[in-house]
Amino acid sequence: MGQVDSVSGQDLREMFSAATSWLEKSASDIDALNVFPVPDGDTGTNMLLTMRSAMEEAYQAPDRSASVVAQAMAKGALMGARGNSGVILSQIWRGLAQGLLEKESFTGSDLADALQQSSVMAYKGLSNPVEGTILTVIREAASAAQEQALNGKDDLIPVMETIVKTANESVANTPSLLPVLKEAGVVDAGGQGLYTILEGALHYLKGEIEQLQLRKPWMIASNIPLTVRMPQMVAADEVPYGYCTEFMLKGEELDPDGLRLKLARKGESLIVVGDESTIRIHIHTLDPGTVIRYATSLGTVHQVSIRNMDEQHRDFLEMQKEKAPAGDVATIAVASGDGLSDVFRSLGVAAIVPGGQTMNPSTKDLLQAVDSVVSDKVIILPNNKNIVLTAAQVQSLTSKSIEVVPTETIPQGVAALLAFDYEADFETNAQIMKKAREAVRSVEVTRAVRSTKLNGLDIKKRQAIGLLDGGLVAVGDNTADVLSEVLTKLDLDKAEVITIYYGADTELAEAEQVSLGIGEQHPQLQVEVVKGGQPHYNYIVSVEG
Amino acid sequence: MTVKIVTDSLSDITSDIAPELGITVVPLTVTFGKESFLDRVTMTTDEFYYRLVHDATWPITTQPPPGDFIKVYNKLAEETDEILVVTLSSKLSGTYQSALQAKSMVEKECRIEVIDSLTVAMGLGLIVITAAKAVQAGANLDKVADLVRRAMPRSHLIALFDTLKYLAKGGRIGKAQGLVGALLSVKPVLTVKDGEMSPLTRLRSRAAGMDYLYNFVAGFSHIEELAVEHATTPEDADSLAERLSSVFPKERIYRSTISPVVGTYAGPGAMTVTVLEAEGD
Numbered sequence: 096m097g098q099v100d101s102v103s104g105q106d107l108r109e110m111f112s113a114a115t116s117w118l119e120k121s122a123s124d125i126d127a128l129n130v131f132p133v134p135d136g137d138t139g140t141n142m143l144l145t146m147r148s149a150m151e152e153a154y155q156a157p158d159r160s161a162s163v164v165a166q167a168m169a170k171g172a173l174m175g176a177r178g179n180s181g182v183i184l185s186q187i188w189r190g191l192a193q194g195l196l197e198k199e200s201f202t203g204s205d206l207a208d209a210l211q212q213s214s215v216m217a218y219k220g221l222s223n224p225v226e227g228t229i230l231t232v233i234r235e236a237a238s239a240a241q242e243q244a245l246n247g248k249d250d251l252i253p254v255m256e257t258i259v260k261t262a263n264e265s266v267a268n269t270p271s272l273l274p275v276l277k278e279a280g281v282v283d284a285g286g287q288g289l290y291t292i293l294e295g296a297l298h299y300l301k302g303e304i305e306q307l308q309l310r311k312p313w314m315i316a317s318n319i320p321l322t323v324r325m326p327q328m329v330a331a332d333e334v335p336y337g338y339c340t341e342f343m344l345k346g347e348e349l350d351p352d353g354l355r356l357k358l359a360r361k362g363e364s365l366i367v368v369g370d371e372s373t374i375r376i377h378i379h380t381l382d383p384g385t386v387i388r389y390a391t392s393l394g395t396v397h398q399v400s401i402r403n404m405d406e407q408h409r410d411f412l413e414m415q416k417e418k419a420p421a422g423d424v425a426t427i428a429v430a431s432g433d434g435l436s437d438v439f440r441s442l443g444v445a446a447i448v449p450g451g452q453t454m455n456p457s458t459k460d461l462l463q464a465v466d467s468v469v470s471d472k473v474i475i476l477p478n479n480k481n482i483v484l485t486a487a488q489v490q491s492l493t494s495k496s497i498e499v500v501p502t503e504t505i506p507q508g509v510a511a512l513l514a515f516d517y518e519a520d521f522e523t524n525a526q527i528m529k530k531a532r533e534a535v536r537s538v539e540v541t542r543a544v545r546s547t548k549l550n551g552l553d554i555k556k557r558q559a560i561g562l563l564d565g566g567l568v569a570v571g572d573n574t575a576d577v578l579s580e581v582l583t584k585l586d587l588d589k590a591e592v593i594t595i596y597y598g599a600d601t602e603l604a605e606a607e608q609v610s611l612g613i614g615e616q617h618p619q620l621q622v623e624v625v626k627g628g629q630p631h632y633n634y635i636v637s638v639e640g
Numbered sequence: 641m642t643v644k645i646v647t648d649s650l651s652d653i654t655s656d657i658a659p660e661l662g663i664t665v666v667p668l669t670v671t672f673g674k675e676s677f678l679d680r681v682t683m684t685t686d687e688f689y690y691r692l693v694h695d696a697t698w699p700i701t702t703q704p705p706p707g708d709f710i711k712v713y714n715k716l717a718e719e720t721d722e723i724l725v726v727t728l729s730s731k732l733s734g735t736y737q738s739a740l741q742a743k744s745m746v747e748k749e750c751r752i753e754v755i756d757s758l759t760v761a762m763g764l765g766l767i768v769i770t771a772a773k774a775v776q777a778g779a780n781l782d783k784v785a786d787l788v789r790r791a792m793p794r795s796h797l798i799a800l801f802d803t804l805k806y807l808a809k810g811g812r813i814g815k816a817q818g819l820v821g822a823l824l825s826v827k828p829v830l831t832v833k834d835g836e837m838s839p840l841t842r843l844r845s846r847a848a849g850m851d852y853l854y855n856f857v858a859g860f861s862h863i864e865e866l867a868v869e870h871a872t873t874p875e876d877a878d879s880l881a882e883r884l885s886s887v888f889p890k891e892r893i894y895r896s897t898i899s900p901v902v903g904t905y906a907g908p909g910a911m912t913v914t915v916l917e918a919e920g921d
Contacts, residue, residue: 305671305702441823442842510844513826517839591845594824621845623825639844 099251099300101200104164108153110299111168115146117295118288121312125291128284128314138284141177145184146292148175160199165192165209173368173375177341180285182366182377183217183229187289189368190216203254207240210258214238220368222359227272229285235265236293255297262290266315282315290315337362337381339402344374346394354393361386379404424521425470428508429456429478429486432599432629435505442512445470451629455481458488471495472521474528478508480565498525503565504537505596505627506637536585537564538636540578559633574601574633575609582636587617590640596627597634606634643724643775643784644716648704648735649679650728651765652869652896661772664712666704668735670900673697685897689872689908692900698809701901703734709742717748722781725754726768726788729835732760733901753785758835761902762867762894762914763797769894770865770916794864794917798831798840798856799902800849802909829853837905846909850880853913858887862918867894872908880911 102110118139125139152171156164169192172185193216194209195201201209214237218224239261243254269283270276276283291312298306340362344354351374355367362380369375380386383401390396425445430436431454436447445468450456465473473495477486480503490497498521502508514531516524539562546556552570554560561569561581569580587593593613597606603626610622627635642662647653649667658665667678670688672695677683679701692699709725716723730736736756743752757764770791774784801807804826826842827849843849857866866888870877881893898910 305700438823442826509824513824513842513844516841518831518833591847594844621825625823639848 100249101202101205102161102251102300103200104156104159104161107161107164107201108150108156108168110296111146111153111292112150113299113304114292114295115143115150117298117312118143118146118291120310121287121291121314124314125284125288128281128287138180139288141179141181142184142285142288142292144177145172145175145181148172149185149188151175161195161201162192162198165195168192173373174343176375176377179364179366179377180229180288182368182375183220183285184289185375186217186220186368187213187233190214203240203249203251204244206251206254206258207237207244210237210240220366222355222365222367225273227269227276228283229289231269231272232262232265232283232286232289236262252297252300255293255300259290259293259297262286262293263315266290287315337379337404338383339377339379339404340383340386340400341375341377342387342390342399343397344369344376344390344394345372345397347372349374349394357389358386423470424472424474424524425468426474426476426512426515427461427464427468428476428512429461429482430505430508430629432596432627434626434628435596435635438509438596438625438627439512442509443515444476444512445473450482451479451631455479455485458485458492461486461489462492465489465493465495465497473497474521474525475499476502476508476511476528478502478505496521498522500525500528500532502532504539505629505635506535506537506594506639507532509594509637510535510639534639536638538562538578538581538585538634538638539632540574540581540634540636541632542574543570575605578609578634578636579612582613582638585638587613587620587638590617590620590638592637592639593620593622594637594639595622595624595634596629596636597624598627598629598632600630601633609634641720641722643722643779643781644720645768645772645775645784646709646712646716646723646725646739647764647768648727648733648739649681650733650735650760650899650901651726651768652761652867652899653765653768654896655680657769657894661769662775663768663772664716666708666712666735666739668704668733668899668901669702671700671702676702679900683900685871685900685903688900689903692806692903693908699900699904701733701904703738706738706742706745709739710745713742713746713750713752714748717746717750721748721750723750723752724771724781724784724788725752726757726764726771727754728760728764728901729758729832730756731758731835732837751781753781755785755788756835757788757792757795759792759795759797759832761797761799761898761912762869762896763795763832765894765896766865766867766914766916767791767795790919791916794919795914796831796856796860796917797912797914798829798853799837799898799906799910799912800843800846800853801828801830801906802846803907804828806907807905850876850911853880853911854883857884857913857915860915860917862920863888863915864918865894865916866892867896867912867914869896869898869912869914871898871903871906871910873911876911880913884913 122139122143126137149168149172152167153164156167169188172188176182176185190213191209194212214234217233224230236258240254240258243257266282266286269286349371351367351369362378364379366377427446428439428444429448429450431451446464448456448460448464475486477483483501486499500511502511511528511532514527543554543558543560547554550567554570559571559574559577561577569577571577595606606624610624614622646664649665667681670677725739727736727739739754771784771788774787828842829840830837831840868877868881
């Protein structure tokens with residue numbers, strides 16, 4: 096479809112059916128985002144189940160006008176709504192159905208108008224609407240759609256593109272509006288879910304249905320950088336959550352607004368939506384009995400679900416642990432220099448303790464890092480001879496299990512970390528990493544802090560000195576020359592990879608020059624130059640093979 | 641009547657052994673921009689990798705529509721009343737769904753069993769080959785389906801990627817996404833776990849990667865079948881097979897190329913080894 100002037104009920108159905116499949120692919124990722132209003136960890140699943148119910152009803156719609164299909168979707172969504180996000184989603188479809196009332200098919204501006212109603216309806220269902228959630232996303236998307244439609248573009252695709260683009264930005268911005276998200280470093284899960292649905296619908300409109308098959312929706316990243324790296328993804332919150340209580344009330348001449356007022360004092364996260372014959376209620380309460388009893392006095396109660404959220408919260412924490420990058424084992428590395436820290440982080444360490452040659456971290460520094468990670472099995476990479484012992488003290492101060500892989504240099508630390516086996520258990524990994532440490536040679540080039548004689552070398556203060564695996568083997572005036580000299584002491588023909596981490600006081604151009612020289616003499620070698628940014632050491636070089 | 645075996649082109653079962661073992665291979669579709677090709681039918685794997693590297697457009701792979709399976713089922717139903725279909729992991733493609741949907745639309749009376757192998761490439765291929773051999777030895781549908789289910793946990797595939805570039809470009813494939821973003825060039829080793837690609841470890845050099853593949857195979861004491869696959873480097877597969885001849889007869893090693901669907905993520909230079917472990921007592 097290059098241009099889509101209007102869309103029939105059948106297309107509406109196919110479009111959101113495709114969107115539901117699209118959502119399905121990221122439901123579990125969305126679950127993991129869930130920190131608001133309580134960490135019950137199932138927003139993605141709830142939205143998916145709600146969408147499925149909506150689509151099942153849509154396929155049973157009596158005719159294929161947009162109006163009738165939208166009504167059916169709204170009804171299906173209301174009947175199958177699960178959780179906060181599901182209920183709000185059902186309100187969005189209800190608004191859409193109202194907006195498309197009596198329409199055989201709809202255009203871009205019809206969609207913009209209907210979404211406006213969705214937004215109004217979504218807010219209306221909540222006793223206490225909170226910004227930085229799916230509500231903000233639908234409101235901003237709807238108003239952007241209005242603007243696009245007013246600009247005279249009635250073609251559906253540009254309107255839908257605007258909706259999706261705005262929703263994306265809105266989701267990325269949710270942490271700025273809602274502190275609990277900011278603290279956890281995630282975007283709002285419900286917002287992400289809505290965005291994914293809209294994006295799936297857009298793919299369908301653009302005829303990109305095949306692309307949906309083997310791909311997965313992108314998860315939007317927060318637009319505010321996480322200032323403190325928080326391995327623990329859940330915001331601290333001591334409030335007991337009570338019971339998540341959901342049910343449907345059927346009767347005659349029911350009064351949703353009256354009921355909402357009545358239940359407002361019974362708990363939190365209250366949602367009351369519906370009409371005079373059917374009302375869906377969602378509330379987090381410490382006393383579900385009273386709520387249900389009151390409801391039974393007004394009509395008949397259906398699809399009752401009461402879940403203990405404290406248990407859910409515990410399950411959620413468990414789930415988060417599973418999502419930690421290295422399974423249930425966390426690795427902590429000591430490193431200084433922004434470049435080296437980035438390298439370790441990119442390879443999956445859970446925390447970096449700043450330190451190195453002249454800045455040995457304390458046992459307490461290491462202990463704090465151990466405590467900060469989610470996992471209770473921690474591998475420490477000291478990456479310096481003078482820190483290995485300190486690291487060994489940590490075990491006596493924590494109930495967590497600690498393994499110290501006694502890496503004495505940065506190259507040893509990187510080699511050990513790379514060898515991490517995702518399938519192996521904690522102890523096995525410690526063994527694998529210890530072994531990997533031995534397979535790398537480390538070269539370091541620094542400046543002498545005083546004059547001395549060592550290993551038959553006459554060294555003057557400030558001269559460049561070269562160390563091979565910690566032993567002094569070369570001296571000279573120029574750091575690059577000293578590095579080259581140390582490398583001649585190794586059998587580079589048998590090596591495969593050389594990585595040069597250049598320090599804070601060293602120019603990239605000089606490091607590149609050294610790299611070129613090695614490449615010319617040993618063409619089989621893979622030579623990489625990486626910014627280390629470490630203080631004191633002009634070069635730290637690993638030789639692997 | 642003899643059971644007929646059907647699989648998809650991601651089994652990496654090549655056209656030289658499929659007819660001999662009586663296996664019908666249903667191709668997936670590979671699309672570059674507006675051009676669509678049937679995997680290994682209208683496009684060779686060599687052509688695929690050439691375009692993967694040189695084309696500006698990113699390839700999209702699509703499961704066979706149910707109609708393709710219906711045609712195959714109807715044709716086979718002329719000769720048999722029992723068909724076993726083994727597809728690649730349902731978590732990597734909708735092929736399993738297609739094969740399943742097609743079941744109810746077969747015209748003739750025919751029992752069709754569809755199994756989701758939860759694996760891919762020769763991980764799937766070796767299972768299918770074993771099934772085909774059992775059929776040749778006279779196994780009926782129930783027996784061969786049971787054999788396939790028991791073979792699934794014994795099929796171990798690992799893949800060495802030469803680069804993370806294609807994995808990063810192609811979006812997410814399960815937990816393997818955690819490998820993307822490394823600041824050092826690394827060669828990841830992946831496996832298939834619970835039907836999805838999942839990281840195993842990372843190595844700095846290709847030589848270390850080849851050692852890893854060798855040691856993986858050498859770690860098994862009872863190997864029933866063994867496969868070595870490459871994307872664009874047959875010479876590496878040759879030397880690996882040569883090395884592996886110390887642990888398994890070289891002439892029995894199945895050789896194939898990594899199909900485009902996995903290749904989209906693995907990129908050129910990737911290698912796999914698959915061990916079908918012998919069944920214990």
